[in-house]
Amino acid sequence: MKIAIITDVHGNYPALKAALAEIDKVHVSHVYCLGDMIAIGPDSNQVLATLFNRKDVSMITGNHDEGVLALIKGQPHPMSHKDVERHHQWIAERLDPSFVEKLAVLPRVIETSLLGHSVLFTHYHIRQGKLNAPFYEDPLSPIVQPSLENMENLFKDCQQELICFGHHHPLHYFRGKHSLYLNPGSLGCASEPYAPYAIVTLTPKKIEINLRKAAYDNRNFLASYKRLNVPDGAFLIKAFHGNQSF
Template sequence: MKIVLFSDVHANLPALDAFFKDIDTKEYDAIYCLGDLVGYNVWPNEVIAEIRRRKIPTIAGNHDIKVKKLRVDQHLNDEEALVNYAYHLGTETSRQYLKNLPCHIKVEFKQNDLPLNLMLVHGSNRSVSEYVLEDLDETYVLELMQESGAHIFCCGHTHKPYHRVIESEGQHLHVINIGALGKPKDGDVRGCYVMLTIDENSSLDNPDSITVEFCRVEYDVEKAAKAVEESPLPNEFADRLRKAY
């Protein structure tokens, strides 16, 4: 089973288009999005439309939830309103879609009659805005995984990809941050997604039997950055795309 995982598109249509062009050349069995379709750029409706057209299971990120809470009639006359400009671009159809996204997705496998559970969250199973960083205390991470019943815990939100294996009671548990497709923060401007492989030989006894491949996708960063600069959004958002911070 090859599973494509991506997160944090942030209304970056050029990055999303490049991502689909890339995965359309590959073999995979399932695909999931870990949230934050909107924010920071000007194409939320186009991004949502393409996700829906492809019928990709998606969970709500903190920016998707923010759209539900903002008043659509807010006047853009101060700095905070300009930062929030991206959230006011959504059509009513897009807003309704975001309102109905689930908070997490759990996929349960049986490998050699033993459970192997995949948990997909945006921040964590405790909070959509929690940062599960690579150096987060191991005991705390294990608590998150035990609460959610996860053997493979996949998250986004930090925009910094990593794969961490934690040994607990003879099992090797996997924590995977997907990184960001549309707004990387790890110094690499290319979009990032994950190809996760779980097959009949995958086992929690062998940490190498579950394969995590981080894939990078080149896209037209300048097009995305200029779209920001030509909008009421802060120019800093364009700088972040160009420098991936």
Template sequence: MIGIGPFSNEVLDVLFERNNVKMITGNHDESVLALLNNEPYPESRINVKPHHEWIAARLKKEHISNLENLPRILNPTIHEHNLHLIHYPMKQSFNEDHISEDPFDLTGMPSQKNFSVIDGISIFSLVCFGHDHSTHHFICNNKTFFNPGSLGCFNEPFARYGIIDINKNGFNVMPQYVPYELNFYVSELSKTSIPRKEIILNIYR
């Protein structure tokens, strides 16, 4: 929800004003919160630190409080189907690790091989995740893993997300593409002073 762009407050304004949306944290959210709370910052992301410091310095106080109250994992049950929603699948022993320990990076790239050794998720039939910016949809150990791809880090003028249609007989995973004004976003991004701006702009070129 924050990071990879200078408009974190605008995004969070929209999300937190809704009462029908549930959210989880990811590595950018947790890294910025670590800076704000004077906690250890992930050494593996030290080159991103100026970017996160810029965001932290401008984040609205109410958004900081709201982000701190978000969970890392959601496990809803819908029509007797157990879902596991997490920024990136990981072994159960890593679930509570601080962001400075890079828990989202310990599993390896999305694959049947890497995900087959994850414990603590046997009761789930569907695991939805992000972190890796590419689209993934495969079955491993009788469960479906789905990542619609990054919503914003995409060099085509479409926002990607997924709809999961669930009923008592099963579920259907439907990737979605919604057009948006990519050129306008890139133009506005170019006017900012955010660190690593050129690296971000290269994502959209």
């Protein structure tokens, strides 16, 4: 059994298109998208249309998805995300209304069993007692640096054999004594024109991880930040796209 893991598309349609083109050639059973489909990049509607139109994709929400939804629904926006509130508002004003309720009913976690292996899909670790807390209460744990020790401490209350997540954009891939921790890296926010994702192969006896990067031409996408007057566009390109030229 093969599944694909993608996360943090962040409104980057060309990156998503490139990754899915490669994934479709592998003939996976399912694609799991681990949140932050929208915001940062300006292609939120194209990204959501692509993902919601596929029957083989399961999605969970991330902090940017929930931040945009909070503004659309007139709910409080957390102080922890004050620096991106103006950008979230820009995304909210341009989001196709048909996606609002579809996003609103997505879960924060998916817990399942695949060929006898227990699996957790989550955007990041959720603090104890905060699974159903409103977004303004900051349910996600603070980000820690990638290391096996940090992952084991962060997810110490999670007993699944495979724990897949996103949120922190660098690659995380660690095998501990009891769990395998996997974050393939942000698909839409990278310092090179590549879209990271992972193919997970499961058999009743083992789990194998194949980390991949889909190459794509990102010049028009990067130029769209200026063309569309995305708030703080120059900063976003520097902070989330390695200040690549276009």
